[in-house]
Amino acid sequence: MLLPGEAPGASTSGSAWVPASPSSEPPLLVVRDLKTYFYTYDGVVRALDGVTFSVRRRETVGLVGETGCGKSVTAFSITRLIAEPPGRVQSGHVFFSGANLLWKIDREASVRPIKGTVRARVRRRFSRIKESQQRLSAIRGSQITMIFQEPMAALNPVFSITKQLAEALLLHRATPTIDLLLGANPAGVNVTQATRDLLAAAREPGQPRLREVSRNIAQAVGVPSIALELFYLFRGQTGNPEARVRGIVKAFSRLRIPGLQRAYLLRERKLSELRAAERDLYYREMRMGESTAPLRRVLRVQMLLERLKGSWLSLPVLRRIARSPLDQEVFWQTVRMLEDVGIANCVQVARGYPHELSGGMIQRVMIAMALAPEPKLLIADEPTTALDVTIQAQILELMHSLKSRIGTSILLITHDLGVVAEVCDRVCVMYAGHIVEVGPVKDLFARPLHPYTQGLLASIPRMDDPTKKLESIPGSVPNLIRPPGGCRFHPRCAYAMERCKTDRPPTTGEGPDHVVACWLYHGPEVKEY
Numbered sequence: 123m124l125l126p127g128e129a130p131g132a133s134t135s136g137s138a139w140v141p142a143s144p145s146s147e148p149p150l151l152v153v154r155d156l157k158t159y160f161y162t163y164d165g166v167v168r169a170l171d172g173v174t175f176s177v178r179r180r181e182t183v184g185l186v187g188e189t190g191c192g193k194s195v196t197a198f199s200i201t202r203l204i205a206e207p208p209g210r211v212q213s214g215h216v217f218f219s220g221a222n223l224l225w226k227i228d229r230e231a232s233v234r235p236i237k238g239t240v241r242a243r244v245r246r247r248f249s250r251i252k253e254s255q256q257r258l259s260a261i262r263g264s265q266i267t268m269i270f271q272e273p274m275a276a277l278n279p280v281f282s283i284t285k286q287l288a289e290a291l292l293l294h295r296a297t298p299t300i301d302l303l304l305g306a307n308p309a310g311v312n313v314t315q316a317t318r319d320l321l322a323a324a325r326e327p328g329q330p331r332l333r334e335v336s337r338n339i340a341q342a343v344g345v346p347s348i349a350l351e352l353f354y355l356f357r358g359q360t361g362n363p364e365a366r367v368r369g370i371v372k373a374f375s376r377l378r379i380p381g382l383q384r385a386y387l388l389r390e391r392k393l394s395e396l397r398a399a400e401r402d403l404y405y406r407e408m409r410m411g412e413s414t415a416p417l418r419r420v421l422r423v424q425m426l427l428e429r430l431k432g433s434w435l436s437l438p439v440l441r442r443i444a445r446s447p448l449d450q451e452v453f454w455q456t457v458r459m460l461e462d463v464g465i466a467n468c469v470q471v472a473r474g475y476p477h478e479l480s481g482g483m484i485q486r487v488m489i490a491m492a493l494a495p496e497p498k499l500l501i502a503d504e505p506t507t508a509l510d511v512t513i514q515a516q517i518l519e520l521m522h523s524l525k526s527r528i529g530t531s532i533l534l535i536t537h538d539l540g541v542v543a544e545v546c547d548r549v550c551v552m553y554a555g556h557i558v559e560v561g562p563v564k565d566l567f568a569r570p571l572h573p574y575t576q577g578l579l580a581s582i583p584r585m586d587d588p589t590k591k592l593e594s595i596p597g598s599v600p601n602l603i604r605p606p607g608g609c610r611f612h613p614r615c616a617y618a619m620e621r622c623k624t625d626r627p628p629t630t631g632e633g634p635d636h637v638v639a640c641w642l643y644h645g646p647e648v649k650e651y
Contacts, residue, residue, distance in 0.1 A: 142186045148220070149176040150531050151200070151499055154650075156214035160191075161207065161233075165240035165603035169195045171555040173214075174629070176651065177499065182525065184530040184546035184563070186539060186578070190599045192272060192555045193535045197501045201268060202258050206251060218261060219498065221408035230254060240603060264294040267492035268501040273484040276478040284472045287456040288449075294495035296394040299455065300387050302345055304449055306377040310342045317370050321451055324356040324363035332356060346351060347454035348373060354457070356468050376450045382435075389432040396425045459490040463520055463629035482513035489520060496528050503535045506642035518545050539582055543567060548635070551575045554599055554610040557629075560651055561636035571638040573615045609641070617642060 154174050160167040169192050177183045185193050198204050199211050202223065205397040210231060216223040231246045270276040277286060291299065316339050333353050340349035355369045379387065400421050403414040429436075435444055453472065460468040463486040476484060485505060492500055502521065506514040522545055525532055534546060542549055542563060549566050551559040551574065559572040570576045577595040584590050598613040600606055606613055612622040621641050629637050630645035637651045 127509075130205065147179060150179045150181075150219060150648075151177040151533070152215070152217040152454050153196075153200065154215040154217075156196070156199055156216065157354075158195055158204060158209065159212050159213040160209050161242055161244050162603075163241065166242050167604060168600045169209075169555055170199060171605075173552075173555065173557055174649075174651070175550045175557055175560060177531050177533055178523070179498075180529050181535060181548065182546045184542035184549045185533060185535045185552060186537060186542055186549060187552035188599055189537065191552045193235070193537075193552055194503055196552070197268065197503050197533070197535055200424060200501065201262050201266060202255065203268075206246060207244065207330070210246075216268065220303075221261065221321075222411070223258065223261065223408060225257070225408050225411060226250070226254065249411050257404045257407060260401035261407070263290070264401070265497050266499045266501065267495065267497040269485070269488050269492050269503060269505045271503045271505075273481075273488040274476060276488060277484065279476050282473060282475055283460075283479075283487055284453050284456045287459060287472075287487070288452040290491050290494050291452055291455060291459075297391055297398065299451060300391045300394070300448065302347075302383055303377070303379060303451055304387060304391075305383070306343060306345045306379075308343055308374050308377040310344070311339055312375070313370065313374060317367060320352060320370065324359055324366075327360065329357065329360065329395075343377060345377060345451070347451055347458065348377070350454050350457050376447050379447055382440070383444050383447050384433070386441075387448060388437050389428065389435060390448070392428055393425060396421055396428065429576075449536055456490075459494055460487070461489075462524075463490045463493075466518065472582055481512045482510075482517070482530045485513075485517055486520070488515070493524055493528065493530070497530055499531045499533065500525075501533045504537070504538075505534075506538070506541060514541070521545070539578060551578070554605060555602060556610060556639065558611065558640070561633070561638075565633065567637050569633070569636075571632055571636070571643060572611075573617055573642075574611050609639075 153176065156170050156173040157168070158170040160169055173192070173196060175183070175185075177457050185196065187193055195209075198209075200216055200223070202211065204211055210233075211224065211227060212233075213228065227236070229247070230250045231244055234243045234245075235241075236243055254495060319335050319339075320332075323335045326332075334351070336349040336352040337346075339352060340346050351373045352370065353515075355366050355373070359366055400418055403418050404419070406412075407414050416591060435441060448575060457468045457472050460471055465471050465483060467488050471479065471483065471487075476487075477489065489505070500521075505521070506517050518541065521532065524530065532545075534542070536542060546563045549558050549559075549561060549563050551566075551572065553574050559566065559570070559575050561571075567579065568576065570579050574595070577593065580593040581595070583592060595614055600610060600613065606623070608624045609615070609618075609622045609627055614620040615622065625641075627639045627641045628647045629639045629649075629651070630643055631637050631648045631651075632643050632645045637648050
């Protein structure tokens with residue numbers, strides 16, 4: 123419903139629209155006029171038809187709407203994970219830190235309507251699509267990560283949790299991990315004295331000093347993961363900690379890297395640097411709009427020569443021995459990642475498999491995997507939908523704390539407005555492939571403008587008025603093969619006018635940082651928000 127005392131057609135703003143927090147710092151993510159279609163036998167599904175919004179640095183933006191309105195398609199379009207065929211990111215611009223993620227997208231396919239039908243024939247150039255996917259690898263998984271709606275579908279049931287977390291870790295942070303091992307100083311600790319300190323801390327009731335003692339030893343060695351290894355070695359061993367003394371020797375022995383293992387680590391470090399240089403060239407392409415193919419060919423030749431030079435290290439027996447220090451280091455780093463997301467019994471979980479975990483535990487594993495490379499942007503696609511209320515609160519608190527610690531921006535996709543009110547700074551309301559309203563979360567909840575937003579909020583129970591009858595929006599999301607003309611919400615809108623049926627409303631500014639696409643309002647037209 124409209125605000126009290128407000129007539130339909132009246133603008134809620136008497137001044138020009140301005141951002142609530144003007145800043146010279148450009149947004150982290152800018153999406154402009156994004157269109158994604160699905161070419162099916164029944165016709166062309168216009169899932170996204172001109173989506174525009176932005177995500178600022180260190181900001182949480184909520185993307186809300188009914189099921190089928192295009193929220194998940196938006197996330198998959200940004201990261202270019204739309205399955206081709208039948209899907210296709212048709213046009214638009216997606217800028218991330220100044221890089222155009224859709225650079226040369228118009229050259230990847232040609233579309234021709236089939237006369238007399240609602241279908242179209244798409245001729246895809248798969249070599250160019252493959253090249254664009256390789257180009258996106260410079261950002262996807264390292265600077266942009268995603269928590270999927272179905273975590274079990276994103277994890278492989280055949281591999282252990284450690285194996286899958288290690289893949290993400292080594293793909294994006296192999297060089298610092300190898301540098302830790304090569305720079306370790308096991309001689310910096312007196313093993314005898316360290317053993318005495320650990321045994322003394324382990325015998326204390328409750329073991330209050332055990333973690334601190336382990337950290338001090340790890341700091342002297344220069345490898346933080348040793349602290350976890352020693353802590354879990356003695357945790358709970360108050361009765362007979364002497365039985366674990368041999369584990370101390372084993373923990374320090376992995377830091378003494380002989381010639382074979384050192385040669386393998388140096389080779390892997392060089393390959394990691396070359397892969398990072400290739401990603402930098404792809405990132406430069408998307409920023410500058412110029413091909414770097416000649417430089418990439420030189421890098422690939424260097425990678426081939428590096429692999430050939432150390433081909434003897436790829437023999438199965440030698441490789442297993444040579445990788446041993448790296449595998450152990452990565453295991454304890456994955457334990458630390460699981461500990462950071464609040465998982466109990468981290469060592470046991472790390473050695474387990476996805477089917478052995480509950481839904482909340484799997485979601486935490488997915489969050490750990492997504493945050494392992496410390497991304498600039500985290501896209502969370504309904505991360506709490508299938509979880510109970512207690513676990514939902516824990517997951518949301520976890521995301522908020524990690525955002526505060528790392529400074530990651532979050533695009534939270536959900537249909538739960540309660541979650542949005544709890545964690546988001548701004549809200550984008552989506553309906554049938556269009557963004558219909560954007561505003562600060564407090565302003566939007568206090569003063570919803572679009573009739574669709576008003577309908578969504580009217581369907582939520584209120585703590586201050588438990589007797590209030592919940593309302594519902596009549597009808598359902600339209601068929602996007604044949605969407606309604608003009609404003610796509612007009613068949614369900616109580617305030618629909620003749621103009622709504624023919625003309626798509628512009629996006630107008632109706633207050634500080636608050637925009638809406640509805641003919642009921644007549645503020646200044648806004649192109650970027």
